[in-house]
Amino acid sequence: MLQVRNLAIDVAARRVLSDASFTVGAGDKVGLVGRNGAGKTSLLKVLAGDDDAAGGIVLRRGTLGYVPQNPRPRAEAAAGRAHGASITYTALSHILSGRGLDRAAARLAELHRGLEHDHSLASIELYSTAEERYRLDGGYSSESDARRLATGLGLRLDRVDLPLSVLSGGERRRVELARVLFADADLLLLDEPTNHLDSDAKTWLMDFLRDYRGAVIVVSHDLGLLDTSITRVLHLDAGRLIEYRGTYSQYQQARRLEERRLTSLAHRQEAEIKRLSLLAEVMRRQTEKRAKQAKSIFTRVERMKSQRVVAPRRERKMKISFPEPPHSGRVVLGANSLAKGYGGPLVFRDVAFEVERHQRLLVMGLNGAGKTSLLRILAGQSEPNAGSFRLGHGVSLGYYAQEHEGIRAGVSVLAHMREQSDAEERMLRALLGMFGLSGDIARQDAGTLSGGEKTKLALAQLVAGRHNLLLLDEPTNNLDPPSRTGVARALAEWPGTMVIVSHDREFVASLRPGRVLFMPEGRVDYWEEDLLDVVSMA
Numbered sequence: 372m373l374q375v376r377n378l379a380i381d382v383a384a385r386r387v388l389s390d391a392s393f394t395v396g397a398g399d400k401v402g403l404v405g406r407n408g409a410g411k412t413s414l415l416k417v418l419a420g421d422d423d424a425a426g427g428i429v430l431r432r433g434t435l436g437y438v439p440q441n442p443r444p445r446a447e448a449a450a451g452r453a454h455g456a457s458i459t460y461t462a463l464s465h466i467l468s469g470r471g472l473d474r475a476a477a478r479l480a481e482l483h484r485g486l487e488h489d490h491s492l493a494s495i496e497l498y499s500t501a502e503e504r505y506r507l508d509g510g511y512s513s514e515s516d517a518r519r520l521a522t523g524l525g526l527r528l529d530r531v532d533l534p535l536s537v538l539s540g541g542e543r544r545r546v547e548l549a550r551v552l553f554a555d556a557d558l559l560l561l562d563e564p565t566n567h568l569d570s571d572a573k574t575w576l577m578d579f580l581r582d583y584r585g586a587v588i589v590v591s592h593d594l595g596l597l598d599t600s601i602t603r604v605l606h607l608d609a610g611r612l613i614e615y616r617g618t619y620s621q622y623q624q625a626r627r628l629e630e631r632r633l634t635s636l637a638h639r640q641e642a643e644i645k646r647l648s649l650l651a652e653v654m655r656r657q658t659e660k661r662a663k664q665a666k667s668i669f670t671r672v673e674r675m676k677s678q679r680v681v682a683p684r685r686e687r688k689m690k691i692s693f694p695e696p697p698h699s700g701r702v703v704l705g706a707n708s709l710a711k712g713y714g715g716p717l718v719f720r721d722v723a724f725e726v727e728r729h730q731r732l733l734v735m736g737l738n739g740a741g742k743t744s745l746l747r748i749l750a751g752q753s754e755p756n757a758g759s760f761r762l763g764h765g766v767s768l769g770y771y772a773q774e775h776e777g778i779r780a781g782v783s784v785l786a787h788m789r790e791q792s793d794a795e796e797r798m799l800r801a802l803l804g805m806f807g808l809s810g811d812i813a814r815q816d817a818g819t820l821s822g823g824e825k826t827k828l829a830l831a832q833l834v835a836g837r838h839n840l841l842l843l844d845e846p847t848n849n850l851d852p853p854s855r856t857g858v859a860r861a862l863a864e865w866p867g868t869m870v871i872v873s874h875d876r877e878f879v880a881s882l883r884p885g886r887v888l889f890m891p892e893g894r895v896d897y898w899e900e901d902l903l904d905v906v907s908m909a
């Protein structure tokens with residue numbers, strides 16, 4: 372299925388994996404874990420053939436299904452090719468493309484439309500032949516399977532037949548995940564597949580992966596998914612890949628024991644090295660005989676140093692603080708009769724609200740309800756079909772985009788920070804370090820960052836910008852648990868104004884929003900703790 376031998380991977384001249392070897396067989400469910408920036412996404416890209424390794428061998432047998440952290444470009448490219456061929460490329464078409472049935476379905480629909488204008492026997496026979504071929508290839512039963520996958524992942528049935536281009540980013544992620552699952556590949560590589568999934572969809576995916584006949588390698592910070600669906604863990608840290616057998620909980624327990632053992636051994640080795648070094652230094656100054664003995668001890672010390680273990684690094688808690696926001700007028704943001712559509716039915720209409728200084732407004736709604744579209748309008752990234760909005764006096768707006776559109780390949784991390792602040796490089800590096808982006812990463816091409824590192828860079832840009840209004844669209848996606856906790860704590864303590872979209876229940880609870888905007892209806896109400904039960908489902 373998959374054999375990896377002596378694999379080495381470099382990211383922006385930084386070695387993130389050295390001499391890794393492992394095998395994945397049929398039915399194996401492997402969780403790939405590690406801190407943000409450890410190289411998990413880079414490893415999956417190499418295994419999928421999307422990137423080159425610095426060394427080693429990767430042998431794949433059977434079919435492969437790969438869902439990257441940001442699957443939208445693949446879906447959009449496919450939609451673009453279909454549009455160029457004058458085919459209406461729907462979400463269903465894209466899912467069917469996993470087995471090559473999309474063009475057959477599109478051709479059948481095209482022939483059916485042609486019958487409305489041409490009732491000749493030749494046209495009827497042409498349609499009948501195509502329809503029979505589609506049926507024999509399992510097209511009709513496959514459509515049912517495709518719709519079942521889409522609804523299991525939380526895509527509403529009335530959205531499955533819409534053009535892919537009108538769907539929200541979260542919906543397109545679900546469609547791409549459904550396409551890969553529908554293909555029924557021998558090996559699945561899934562990079563953060565639960566991003567943007569509600570709790571019901573996560574539960575469905577956990578059950579699906581647990582029962583999947585093929586092999587799976589999954590990167591996820593969703594501990595529930597890892598604990599119920601996997602049988603092995605590959606832990607990536609400091610360029611080394613260590614394998615653990617069992618569930619995620621069993622891995623955590625085994626790793627804690629291993630870390631304690633290695634820490635104890637490292638301390639004993641260090642103490643022995645110091646003792647022998649001191650002894651040899653004392654003996655070196657004594658008799659000639661003892662000086663010879665000292666030389667032998669020094670040789671032993673050097674051998675011990677070369678063979679000593681390194682104590683595991685403790686997960687460093689992120690200590691983040693947002694600067695005191697500049698003063699603004701009482702009304703920070705106001706929207707009037709906003710409406711947005713993408714060529715089809717309007718996603719939302721007549722949305723009106725006001726946000727006052729220091730308020731926290733949570734935007735809730737199902738996928739496709741227009742939450743991201745609304746924030747893009749407010750951030751000036753998109754034009755509404757109708758209505759208007761206004762910023763209050765003295766308002767400085769910062770926008771966190773869930774797709775990281777503002778982070779560009781070919782531009783360094785430090786250059787991104789300079790776009791937000793004219794502070795000295797030392798200060799900008801300190802801000803990056805606060806988010807764990809330290810050292811040579813500042814000079815690294817931002818396009819080579821992992822999803823978690825891009826999230827941290829985008830948040831560091833918000834801090835550098837010294838804004839008093841933040842529009843936050845799923846800011847905790849891709850973050851490892853310690854980073855997520857640090858970001859949540861920092862934002863909870865910040866006294867500025869926020870408009871938030873998030874499926875993260877713990878994150879929303881820590882922010883304690885004052886009001887909630889329900890999309891697409893645009894209804895504004897006061898926040899109640901009972902709504903936490905539906906945050907992860909909205």
